[in-house]
Amino acid sequence: MRHFSRVATVLLAFSLALTGFAADQPVDLKPGDKAPAFEAKADDGKLWRSADHVGKKIVVVYFYPADMTGGCTKQACGFRDDLKALEDAGVEVVGVSGDSVRNHELFKKAHKLNFTLLADEDGAIAKKFGVPLKEGGSVKAKIDDKEETLTRGVTAARWTFVVGKDGKVAYKNSKVNAPEDSKEIIKVLKELKGAAK
Helix, strand or coil, X not given: CHHHHHHHHHHHHHHHHHHHHHHHCCCCCCCCCEXXXXXXXXXXXXXXXXXXXXXXXXXXXXXXXCCCCHHHHHHHHHHHHHHHHHHHCCEEEEEEECECHHHHHHHHHHHCCCCEEEECCCCHHHHHHCCCEXXXXXXXXXXXXXXXXXEEEEEECCEEEEECCCCEEEEEECCCCHHHHHXXXXXXXXXXXXXXX
């Protein structure tokens, strides 16, 4: 009986080790793969669910390190300025970072951003997309003549995905040029449209 119990314990430990190993494997999404479903609080404090958007429009999900920083501001302003062209192509843009809802609210206000920002403070969405994460941090910024400290839970790498109306990843960029990201997406959409004909 003791021998059986020891064998059972070893098997259980081995099984748990395998399960843990599988859970720690990073996700490697590729074009053609089904995009993961996700939800998070948006900059307006309301819950945003991918299931309510994917299938109705093409969804651009772009991950960025932090609100109110140089490259991230250029990237966001690029999407802001090109949003009309993207919307005309049936696209919805969603920015995702480890910043809080309040940070996003301040960032949107400071730069008149016209698309949704999602608060992924624990990096749950980034993990689903396989986006690398580092520790969080904070940024000091002057907003409306007031010094603000914006603290984020995690810092995501700058990766951009296009999710087609079929719910599959149509495009993935893990080497994003921040100021040119929106222009690159417009180009990619034209290529995808051409390939679909």
